[in-house]
Amino acid sequence: MTATPPSGPAPRAAQAPHAHPYIPNSAPEVKRAMLEAIGAAGVEDFYADIPEELRLRRPLDLPAPLRSEAQLVRHVGGLLARNTSTREVLSFLGAGCYPHHVPxxxxxxxxxxxxxxxxxxxxxxxxxxxxxxxxxxxxxxxxxxxxxxxxxxxxxxxxxxxxxxxxxxxxxxxxxxxxxxxxxxxxxxxxxxxxxxxxxxxxxxxxxxxxxxxxxxxxxxxxxxxxxxxxxxxxxxxxxxxxxxxxxxxxxxxxxxxxxxxxxxxxxxxxxxxxxxxxxxxxxxxxxxxxxxxxxxxxxxxxxxxxxxxxxxxxxxxxxxxxxxxxxxxxxxxxxxxxxxxxxxxxxxxxxxxxxxxxxxxxxxLSLMGPHGMRELGETVLARTAYAKQRLADVPGVAIPHADAVHFADFPVRFTGSRTAGEVNAALRERGIFGGAVRTDRDPREALYCVTETHTADDIDLLADTLKEIAQ
Amino acid sequence: MSAPKPATEPTREEARIAPKPPLRRFHQARWDEQLIFELGTPGERGISVPAPEPEVREAVGDPAAALPAALRRSTPPALPELGQQQVLRHYLRLSQENLGADLNIDVGQGTCTMKYSPKVNDTFTRDPRVAALHPLQDASTVQGVLEILHRLEGLLKEISGMDRVSLQPAAGSSAIWTNVAMIRAYFAARGEAEERDEVITTSFSHPSNAACAKTAGYRVITLPPDADGYPDIEALRAAAGPRTAALLITNPEDTGIYNPRIAEFVRIVHEAGGLCAYDQANANGILGITRAREAGFDLCHFNLHKTFSTPHACGGPAAGACGVTEALAPYLPSPTVEFDGTDYRLEADRAESIGSVRPFYGVIPNLVRAYAWIMSLGAEGLRETAEIAVLNNNYLLAKVSAIHGVSVPYAQGRPRLEQVRYSWERLHDDTGVHSEEIGLRAADFGTHYWTSHHPYLVPEPMTLEPTESYSRADLDEYAAILTEVAREAYEDTGTVRTAPHRSTVHRTKEDTLESPATWAVTWRAYRRKILGESV
CATH class of the missing domain: 3.40.640.10 (Type I PLP-dependent aspartate aminotransferase-like (Major domain))
Structure with a gap:
């Protein structure tokens, strides 16, 4: 809920009552004194080299400004409220962008x-x-x-x-x-x-x-x-x-x-x-x-x-x-x-x-992780990836291509039931889960799922159990 | 416990603190900090990593065992081992040994448009609803960020006058590359790619214009400045022809001089069948004053980390935006952000697109910042930004021009827009002091400056760009520092030539950086090559 409807016009702002906080010399008296100090009649003097036909003789057609920080926070906050972050759901998206813990x-x-x-x-x-x-x-x-x-x-x-x-x-x-x-x-x-x-x-x-x-x-x-x-x-x-x-x-x-x-x-x-x-x-x-x-x-x-x-x-x-x-x-x-x-x-x-x-x-x-942290990170991701492959392979309607190979973080999942990977994702979303990235480049039945050290065994079990309900 | 009572009461005079001297007695932090590799003790840990649960271990064993030995790491990486606070302390010390734009009057980094990057905009980027979004989430779960991208495109379309804008480029040079890639695709679609194999640029445009064109396979023609510092129009007439793919040009150029014949430049190239791309790295003085559209350009780009306030971050992440006319729009990078009146979505099904120029959709945190910055100013504020940036520059120009030893090459008596390329040639001739040395001595007063891109067409160059962010007092202080250093150059040359004296470290011995036998890009290489250790 915001006072500024995200998609609507921004509120009309009153004429600038004072210098803009980001532009100290926009204070009228300062500006005047500076012009005087250098013998210029006005800022137009400095634009003398720009030919008239190239001048934009109208104000830019932009939304009215949100000059106060409070207004701006409210406006941008209203927009961000229309996003669902991966912290609010259980996400299995990777495919080139990875949900590792940021210390x-x-x-x-x-x-x-x-x-x-x-x-x-x-x-x-x-x-x-x-x-x-x-x-x-x-x-x-x-x-x-x-x-x-x-x-x-x-x-x-x-x-x-x-x-x-x-x-x-x-x-x-x-x-x-x-x-x-x-x-x-x-x-x-x-x-x-x-x-x-x-x-x-x-x-x-x-x-x-x-x-x-x-x-x-x-x-x-x-x-x-x-x-x-x-x-x-x-x-x-x-x-x-x-x-x-x-x-x-x-x-x-x-x-x-x-x-x-x-x-x-x-x-x-x-x-x-x-x-x-x-x-x-x-x-x-x-x-x-x-x-x-x-x-x-x-x-x-x-x-x-x-x-x-x-x-x-x-x-x-x-x-x-x-x-x-x-x-x-x-x-x-x-x-x-x-x-x-x-x-x-x-x-x-x-x-x-x-x-x-x-x-x-x-x-x-890397300084925080040190040699042991990096080893443990790798081991945990490898283990969780292998575990996720195992758990999902047991789900009816799910197959794991190249299951014999070692996978790190990402692994392929193929849906063999009635739903495409995108349709599975839609059903998962209703249950608070973001399924894997659909391989639209290859096969709409295939998706890349991803687990890292941030996914627990319970998270993976929940994914497997949920897929049992929807993947067939 | 209070101190013993003095025999006589102190006087008011004794309690009075003298006024500050005209120049600050700065000294940068000097922690004499070791390298991270010299810190810590084996066994210390900076952070704990979740371990696989017992049921996971039991179920999967050691998955790496399935790999051939050659693919398993045999020796752990020789990373340092430090406690968490020790890591933090090390990097905080390094941060204190760095002069960010928030801390100094950063008008000395000309061409870079060092302006205030509002703190409130950083709070948006740290919000999990930006920071923890995955780029492949369903569009229905990211309507807010897509709306920001769509709105930002709309704002930049109006600011440039162009028909479509891509926000995907990672930075300014990435945007130049994107424009060149679109130019190449445009001519390829017309069967003219082979014939049009030349790109024209100018000496005072950023080196990446020439370098990106070359990387894209073009022969590069560089127009020299004429006697007044403008790119030579006769040289352009001679260069433009059936082999011309494009003109890549900045205006005002890095001299701060606006080329009044820019529309004619564009016309000459168009008549030769080429395209014109406007490098708007120097847009800060012309926001709302003049646009790429009116000058006839086919493509343009903005550096959002310059004109649109996103922080420079030690050299990125930055963000670029490419604007194009309708004719070039099919070639824009994919995906684009589209709005059907109800929902925002990403459109990747675009047959003529040059494809991805970077992963996903752009440097999102900086796009959010740029959006917020424009929204905090509006049309009137953007124009005020330009006008005050130009006023500040001409005010500083008057002050710096008065310093003995400085000159302002080219276009005598003409105003400058947002920056000036000065020359210390006279001071150098008089004293032997180089521009770089003056810049290093300025560091002793808590600021710095940058000379110029190479080659130095202006001898002993110094480029100052006092954006709208600086107060009159800031500009006065900066000019006073330069005045003092110039005085020292004449009267106490040795002090300037051995500067810095109050910085974190002293003059480096740079010659080792040029020799393969002695350069050391990493600790590993230093230990092997210089210390003679086996690593």
Whole structure:
């Protein structure tokens, strides 16, 4: 219930009685004095270079402002009241955005004004963010068993696109093989991102959900492949036993091996570098970043400290350096001349504002978790995923494709009864449960369900029991 | 317990506190903090993780055992082990060693539009009805956030004059990329993709315009500034032709000078059959004054973390918005948010769309903030934002121009809009002090500045953008700091050249960053390469 109907017009506001709180010099007397101080008749003087035909000689047609904070809170609160958050229901949605617990300390740190509102200062007045970001790179490097991790890119999609273009530049070859089950949106982004330089060839997975090694071998035969791109786990959560062999195939054909991975799994699953990946990439949203309706992403790209690979990173890489004072840590940009900041279009792809604060969040998260926390996280998610698969497999009208495989967080569910996955979801919603993400790209009877450490055995039992009522 | 009574009563004079000196005697926090890897002791824990219940363990055993050994982690990651408060303390110390825009008069980060990011808007993003929404929830359960996205698109359509706006791009450069991808798709649909393989931009437009175009496969032509600092229109005439896909241009450019012939630029490119994309990173001084539509642009983009107040977050998450005319609308990223008069929904079935440019629908927390910010101002407030930003800039221009050693290149006697690219060339010639060094000395007074993008077309550059957020007193203080540092440069050169002196750390030895043998991007690499440890 709100005074401001969310969909209706905002209330008429009275004429501005005083300076806007966000604009101190809008106080009429201040404005007058400033104009006088510089000998200007009015602000119109400053717009003299804008031709009349380009001037908008009417006010913008916008809703009346909500100048008081109280009004604004009420208005936005009214809109937010029309959302149902996953805290109010039991949600089994994952598929690229994961409901992990976000420790309170992570929120405390990233909401600090000094971090939240900083931008691009030097490594002196902004020493803190340089150190926090370098520590993020270093913590991720331990998790990934890599020596170089970048300042975050926008998201895991971008990370995959950049990792593959890096591989393309390194090898000078045209084709890239996508060999795992990759989500349709990620594939769409990567295809479009590579298009100017590379052809992305999708090698369909086998009926058992694993990469088709024979087909990959055949595609590699021509010797024109820049990279074999696998995902661990794939879009449907499957951990493919063939991952190490894919690396061998890639290397034998002179291609680089690029592996996308879920960093939350790496306390129990091997880091890609250990089974041959030249470049690892992925999204750090699972590491302490809120889902925010899909707004909480940041991507990483990681390699060993190989000069040829480092030279191909488009992003900033912070480095540790001595200062003029003994025992002081300084920071700066490694090999800055790679970047478009330094040399515009002669740089690698581009660099710009991306997702730095999420990197700091992930750094705080990994510091809190430590080696044991990451292992326990991985074990719990693996165990809960396996348990959910077992419980759901027992439900009449439900089948678990690729049930023999190991799944992490996501797993596929197929509804064999009278209802599609979407219809099952509608019935679940009435009972306070958000079912899995429907695979509209593939089969309306299939959905990806997801469990993490935030789901208890009781939650999973409740899902199974509820599906018994509706899935047939 | 009270102190023993003094023999004589203290005088009022003794109780009087002297007024503050004209410049603050700042010193930044200096915790001399270790690296996180040097902290903690094995066995300490920062947070507990739920363990699987006994019935779960019993039912599933160890699922990882089904994997080949090569896919199971054999050695735990060498992450630090700290108690929770120790982790918190470490990061709070680092935060104190960082100068956020909330704490300094941040007019020195020109082109970045450092404005106040209202605290109330942060409260919306922390609400679970934003933070704990999953992007694949049924539309019926997210009508509020979809309505915000739809309304924000409507506001930005009116502010830009464009027909549709996508809120999906992750940041400014991501929005530039999105525009270039749409341009490419537009010409591909017309069978002209091969022929139109050139993109034109300008020296004073953000480097990402050139870099995104190159990444998209275009040959890049960069128009240099003419003698007055405007992009050279003759160079444009020479460049535009059948190979032109698009012009990517900023106006005002990073000099703060508005190009009055912008409509002619657009006309020249249109006549050559190309499209025009307006990089509106510098929109803060022209909100409600002039729009992309009236200048004839086909596409534009805004940086919501600049003009529309969302926090800069150490370099993102940010948010971008791409506006297009009807002709380009089919190519917008998917999904779009549609409203049928009753319900809001996501529309992904769009055959000509360039597809996803990032996961899901955009950087939602920043879209919520931007919506709230615009709603707190309305049309009149946006115009006031622009006018005061421009007034502040011209006020600061008058003050800074009076500093010995500063000059203001180009377009002499013309006003500037929201920012100015200054030059310390004269001061450098006189004293040998570089612009970067003046910026570092400014840090000793609790602020800082940024020079310019590369290459430095303006020698010894300094770019100041005093947005509407700063009071007259703020601007006076900032100008006083620059005045003092310039005086020092002439009279006490050594102090400036060895700055900072009151910062967290001292001058770094940067040359190690350029050599593969000594650069150290991670603790793991530092230990192996510099300390000679086996890791």
């Amino acid at each position: 309170a300390v992570v929120d405390e740190v990233v909401n600090r004004s000094e971090f939240l509102t900083a931008y691009a200062g030097e490594p002196y007045e902004d020493h803190g963010r340089f150190q926090a970001m370098w520590e993020y790179q270093s913590l991720m490097a331990e998790l990934l068993a890599a020596e170089v991790v970048n300042v975050p890119v926008y998201d895991g999609f971008q990370a995959a696109g950049t990792a593959l273009r890096m591989a393309g530049r390194c090898t000078g070859r045209a084709r890239v093989l996508a060999v795992s089950d990759t989500g349709p949106d990620k594939l769409s982004k990567v295809v479009d991102y590579l298009r100017p330089e590379h052809q992305l060839v999708t090698v369909p997975v086998r009926a058992d959900g694993r990469a088709d090694l024979d087909a990959v071998r055949a595609e590699l035969a021509a010797g024109d492949v820049a990279a074999v791109w696998a995902e661990a786990p794939g879009y449907a959560g499957l951990v493919d036993e063939g991952l190490p062999e894919l690396g061998e195939l890639a290397h034998a054909a002179g291609a680089l091996y690029v592996v996308g991975c879920n960093p939350a799994s790496l306390g129990v699953l091997a880091p890609p570098s250990s089974y041959g990946a030249d470049i690892a990439c992925g999204d750090i949203q699972p590491l302490g970043i809120h889902m925010s309706y899909g707004g909480g992403n940041a991507g990483f790209v990681a390699t060993q400290d190989d000069e040829r690979l480092v030279a191909e990173f488009p992003t900033r890489l912070f480095g540790l350096v001595p200062t003029a004072v003994e025992g002081e840590y300084g920071f700066g940009d490694v090999a800055f001349e790679r970047t478009s900041f330094a040399v515009r279009e002669e740089g690698k792809e581009w660099v710009g504002t991306a997702a730095a604060l999420h990197g700091i969040a992930a750094g705080v998260y």
